[in-house]
Amino acid sequence: MEFRGVIFISFLFFQLGVNSNAFPMNDLISKLLGQPDVNFKQFAGYINVDENAVGRSLFYYFVEAEKDPLTQPLTVWLTGGPGCSSVGDAFGSVGPFIVTKDAHDLQTNLFSWNKVSNLLFIDSPIGSGWSYSNTSSDYNNGDDITNKILLTFMQKWYEKYPVFKSKDLYLAGSSFAGHFVPNLANALLDDNKQSKQSKFNIKGLVLGNPMIRKKLDDIAKIDFFFSREMINSSLYNEIKQECNAIDENNYFSSIKTTWSAKCKNLVFEANLAAFKTDAHNYSPQKLFDVFRPPCAETEQDLNLGKQVPIVSTEVDMCHPLRVKFYFNLPEVQKAFHGNQTNLSYRWKGCFTANFKYNEADKDLDMLPALKNLLQQSVRITIFSGDQDGIIPIEGTLQHLKKLAGELNIKLTKEETWSVRTKVLCLHI
Numbered sequence: 001m002e003f004r005g006v007i008f009i010s011f012l013f014f015q016l017g018v019n020s021n022a023f024p025m026n027d028l029i030s031k032l033l034g035q036p037d038v039n040f041k042q043f044a045g046y047i048n049v050d051e052n053a054v055g056r057s058l059f060y061y062f063v064e065a066e067k068d069p070l071t072q073p074l075t076v077w078l079t080g081g082p083g084c085s086s087v088g089d090a091f092g093s094v095g096p097f098i099v100t101k102d103a104h105d106l107q108t109n110l111f112s113w114n115k116v117s118n119l120l121f122i123d124s125p126i127g128s129g130w131s132y133s134n135t136s137s138d139y140n141n142g143d144d145i146t147n148k149i150l151l152t153f154m155q156k157w158y159e160k161y162p163v164f165k166s167k168d169l170y171l172a173g174s175s176f177a178g179h180f181v182p183n184l185a186n187a188l189l190d191d192n193k194q195s196k197q198s199k200f201n202i203k204g205l206v207l208g209n210p211m212i213r214k215k216l217d218d219i220a221k222i223d224f225f226f227s228r229e230m231i232n233s234s235l236y237n238e239i240k241q242e243c244n245a246i247d248e249n250n251y252f253s254s255i256k257t258t259w260s261a262k263c264k265n266l267v268f269e270a271n272l273a274a275f276k277t278d279a280h281n282y283s284p285q286k287l288f289d290v291f292r293p294p295c296a297e298t299e300q301d302l303n304l305g306k307q308v309p310i311v312s313t314e315v316d317m318c319h320p321l322r323v324k325f326y327f328n329l330p331e332v333q334k335a336f337h338g339n340q341t342n343l344s345y346r347w348k349g350c351f352t353a354n355f356k357y358n359e360a361d362k363d364l365d366m367l368p369a370l371k372n373l374l375q376q377s378v379r380i381t382i383f384s385g386d387q388d389g390i391i392p393i394e395g396t397l398q399h400l401k402k403l404a405g406e407l408n409i410k411l412t413k414e415e416t417w418s419v420r421t422k423v424l425c426l427h428i
Contacts, residue, residue: 024160026337027062033332034105035097040064040114042096044087044336046130047160049152055134058153059123059338061087062161063096063114073168073203075117076154078124078184080175080211082141082357084350085129086121087336088327092319094172095119103325118164120157124150124180127355129347130338142358147183151191154184154200168203175391178210179361182369189376204379209391212366212399219243220395222270227394230274239266274389320349367403374407 027045043062050056065072079089091099094113097106113119123129125141126149133139158165169188171181188200211217222243226236243263259267326332327347333339338347345353370380382400384393404411 027160029335029337032097032106032335033326033329034100036106036108038066038096038108040066040069040096044338046337046340047153047156049149049156050133051152056126056138056149057132058126058149059087059130060153060157061090061095061121061336063090063119063121065114065116065118066112067115069118070163073117073170074120074164075113075170075172075206076120076122076184077113078122078150078171078173078177078180079128080173080177080180081128081350082125082146082176082179082362083128083352083355084175085123085327085347086173087123087129088323088347088349089174090119090121091323091326093174095121099319099322099326101322103322104329117170118167122150122153124153125355125357127352130336130343132341132343136354139354140356140358143179143183143361143364146180147187150180150184151187154188155191165198166201169201170204170206171202172206172208174208174210176211176362178207178212178366178391179364181205181207181210182366182373185373185378186369189373189378202378204381205373206381207383209384209388209393210366210382210396211362211391212370212396214363216398217391217395218267220392220398221389222267223394224389224392225270225274231270232273235266235270235273239263239270242266324349367399367406370403371406374403 023041023043024045027043029042029044032042041064044060046057046059048054048057077086077090077094079086089095091097091106094109094111096109096112096114096119098109099105100107123131125131125146126133127139127141171185173181182205185202185205188202192199219240222231222236222239225231226233243259243266324347327338333347374380382396384391384396386393401411403409
């Protein structure tokens with residue numbers, strides 16, 4: 001059987017009439033701090049995912065589509081990390097608002113995905129954002145338990161919003177969502193096979209710079225540095241020789257292989273050399289956009305009302321800091337119905353103090369999960385930013401070419417995708 005890759009997703013609209021009173025009005029957001037007036041509703045709150053007792057809940061933020069929400073599809077957004085807040089990410093990526101420079105107001109996001117879809121942001125796993133558990137061991141996360149809890153969440157969320165169960169469903173996310181999204185999609189399809197009730201109407205996946213095979217992505221980072229003349233050939237060749245335990249042909253057999261201390265040291269040396277810095281001044285933030293300087297603003301600056309000028313007119317590298325500041329404002333938490341349990345830690349965009357994730361699961365190969373979805377006619381869109389040093393496009397292209405070969409998919413000619421004459425990405 002021949003399968004074809006799909007680059008762009010098409011949404012199919014259906015005309016339905018449903019009473020809006022079916023929505024949980026206790027979760028309705030009246031208005032967020034500094035929010036401009038809008039013509040769509042927002043909801044936020046907790047879904048209890050503990051079948052036996054109250055005390056294990058995921059937090060969500062639901063945004064109606066700008067026009068005719070009851071005829072539009074539903075897109076679920078999961079942020080990676082693992083351990084980053086999807087709800088917080090909404091305010092700097094695909095959600096309807098962006099936190100302004102003073103961190104007390106919101107402005108409209110002209111590129112929000114709610115122009116074409118209803119949006120559901122889920123703080124997952126436990127310990128991300130405002131999602132919590134009263135059982136300390138629940139903060140020890142991994143792929144299997146995260147997926148099981150997400151499936152329970154989806155089942156219970158649809159009980160709150162039954163009108164959307166029949167709508168086309170798209171799952172989207174970035175980074176480690178390369179694990180979360182395919183795993184959840186497969187779980188929903190498995191649930192469809194067992195359920196005698198209504199089915200999850202899953203249509204497609206959208207993944208941005210997804211982590212698919214971590215160790216190969218880590219090696220691709222070195223190729224990324226070298227191709228952009230950020231490290232010299234001597235260091236590059238030494239790393240390739242010392243860290244050659246992982247390649248396309250032995251990923252499964254060597255996935256548990258521990259890199260040598262020399263290999264790890266060389267990779268770290270490459271990170272320092274790439275940004276012309278030392279261990280004392282190195283910031284992992286640099287890897288998210290290798291050509292722009294990291295944020296120079298601090299939380300103290302925001303407390304004092306000081307605004308640091310944005311170096312780039314295209315990307316605000318300080319935006320995550322402003323989102324963190326905004327989400328810790330008491331009036332913002334009240335508007336969101338968030339942090340109702342008075343968590344012992346402040347809201348963070350990523351990696352709260354109690355959060356842990358199984359390191360072995362990070363190395364798992366996600367190509368089989370993607371392959372299974374394609375074989376069941378689930379469409380998949382993958383896009384990559386060309387300046388991402390965490391999960392470089394070089395590695396992602398190799399993963400997709402391997403997947404295409406296994407499924408006998410014919411790759412089209414590589415072409416650039418431009419907007420306003422500026423090249424944004426490469427697609428195949």
